[in-house]
Amino acid sequence: MKTTQTGGARTRAVIYCRISQDRTGAGLGIDRQREDCEKLAARHDWHVVEIYVDNDVSAYSGKKRPGYEQMLADLDEGTATIVVAWHTDRLHRSPTELEKYIDLSERRGVSTHTVQAGELDLSTPTGRMTARILGAVARQESEHKGERVARARRQKALAGEWMGGIRPFGWGVPTGEMRTRVDRKTGEEVVEPALDMLRAVPEEAEALRYWTDQILAGASIRSLVKWCADKGITTTRGNPVTHTDMRDMLLRPRNAGIAVYRGEEVGRGKWEPIVDEAKYRAVVAILKDPARVTTPGASPKWLGSILFRCGRGDCPHYVYVTQSGGRSYPSYRCQTGHGGGRRAEVVDQYVEDVIVERLSRPDAHDLLLPGPDDVDVTALQAEGEQIRQRMRNLAGMYGAGQIDDLQFAEGTDTARAQLEGVTKQLARAATRDPLAGLVGQKDVRKAWKALGLEQQRNVLRSLVTVTLKTPRPGRMPDGGYFDYDAVVFEWKRGG
Numbered sequence: 001m002k003t004t005q006t007g008g009a010r011t012r013a014v015i016y017c018r019i020s021q022d023r024t025g026a027g028l029g030i031d032r033q034r035e036d037c038e039k040l041a042a043r044h045d046w047h048v049v050e051i052y053v054d055n056d057v058s059a060y061s062g063k064k065r066p067g068y069e070q071m072l073a074d075l076d077e078g079t080a081t082i083v084v085a086w087h088t089d090r091l092h093r094s095p096t097e098l099e100k101y102i103d104l105s106e107r108r109g110v111s112t113h114t115v116q117a118g119e120l121d122l123s124t125p126t127g128r129m130t131a132r133i134l135g136a137v138a139r140q141e142s143e144h145k146g147e148r149v150a151r152a153r154r155q156k157a158l159a160g161e162w163m164g165g166i167r168p169f170g171w172g173v174p175t176g177e178m179r180t181r182v183d184r185k186t187g188e189e190v191v192e193p194a195l196d197m198l199r200a201v202p203e204e205a206e207a208l209r210y211w212t213d214q215i216l217a218g219a220s221i222r223s224l225v226k227w228c229a230d231k232g233i234t235t236t237r238g239n240p241v242t243h244t245d246m247r248d249m250l251l252r253p254r255n256a257g258i259a260v261y262r263g264e265e266v267g268r269g270k271w272e273p274i275v276d277e278a279k280y281r282a283v284v285a286i287l288k289d290p291a292r293v294t295t296p297g298a299s300p301k302w303l304g305s306i307l308f309r310c311g312r313g314d315c316p317h318y319v320y321v322t323q324s325g326g327r328s329y330p331s332y333r334c335q336t337g338h339g340g341g342r343r344a345e346v347v348d349q350y351v352e353d354v355i356v357e358r359l360s361r362p363d364a365h366d367l368l369l370p371g372p373d374d375v376d377v378t379a380l381q382a383e384g385e386q387i388r389q390r391m392r393n394l395a396g397m398y399g400a401g402q403i404d405d406l407q408f409a410e411g412t413d414t415a416r417a418q419l420e421g422v423t424k425q426l427a428r429a430a431t432r433d434p435l436a437g438l439v440g441q442k443d444v445r446k447a448w449k450a451l452g453l454e455q456q457r458n459v460l461r462s463l464v465t466v467t468l469k470t471p472r473p474g475r476m477p478d479g480g481y482f483d484y485d486a487v488v489f490e491w492k493r494g495g
Helices: 028-043 066-076 095-108 125-159 202-216 221-231 243-250 277-287 344-359 362-367 377-399 405-430 444-450 453-463
Strands: 002-004 012-019 047-055 082-085 111-114 118-120 178-182 189-193 258-261 264-268 319-322 331-334 464-468 487-491
Touching: 012 028, 012 066, 028 047, 028 082, 047 066, 066 095, 202 221, 202 243, 202 277, 221 243, 243 277, 264 377, 277 377, 277 405, 331 344, 344 362, 344 444, 344 453, 344 464, 344 487, 377 405, 453 464
Parallel strands: 012 047, 012 082, 082 111
Antiparallel strands: 002 047, 111 118, 178 189, 258 264, 319 331, 464 487
């Protein structure tokens, strides 16, 4: 903002006002500066020809200050010979800016007067020295302020306080806990939820726990997105949950009570977690596994699609379901066209019958994978935190110049490799065997039917490899036309 005032033949002066952060947007700090500067000019009988204002702009941040730049341009054109400011730190907090200002003051014979720090005669060595000292002090104050703000934000992160942005899924504001703030644009008071007082929302927390358990049981993100659509669950903005939304929510450290600052974990948060840390680490390991198989197309609708192998000769392909070739029913075939006559519905039902029968036997418990009893989850979590702290220490030492590039890289690589091992062990402790929900059930078929298709396919992946051989033509010995012997089972866990 720039205004012009007129007067008689007196010494011409300009006033510069700046405030770094105007939280209300009302410009009250600017008004106070201007009043004090105008009083100083009046005492010296100076004629104020221009007032330059930079509202809500930091001199330390390096961002462009339109009012300041215009003042320099006008001074270079001879607009005035005196600059009035409330304090030198309103003019500069950068040595580079200060030197440019000193050079202009010397060339144009400009003197600087401040309400708080008095006169700065930049035409003399003593005046320039004083200005540089004041500038250095102002910069130090800015740096210390930045450190204080950083520490305060880190403490807020550890306390679990929400520092703005969209409300995270799973957390909300307890009933009645509101706060009043002043809108920085309108200056009006606004009553809003106290986001720094977030607490777990029971319904959303339950959903997060369900999603976590489903991923550990082998479910896909796509199946969880569909589950949300079926249940009418949306994001905290009221939008449908997308694949990206679901993945981000599952990977959020806050779920497990882990505090994050600037994208890095900074320790245990001072709030109750929604998800057990071992389960969270396991989900992270699963979703970030480079070997994780994802299917970008439509989700499979058949049990064996892209899981059953083609058994014609040495064909290396998997089969999928198609209704092409003039057939009136879906059938399995591979991409080379082999096996087009095997009805998908009949094959899937047969495979289901065989799996249910196998898991209903008395020795089915022998098929379960070894449990995580030998994994000390608490010790692993402590070891993981020690490794992360070591990585933070390495970064600090590198920043302080105590170690060189090679030492930092080698130390970080070693720590990451160790952390990867800990994460895999935690994943092992938390990942649920796909067979666990079936073995030991009184009615295995009922339990099987209760599973979603994706979970049924995970049981299939884990338990057996199914190969579809070329079926024999004609009627089979049982009087039907389905060749059961052409469906070959290779058990991965017993037989």
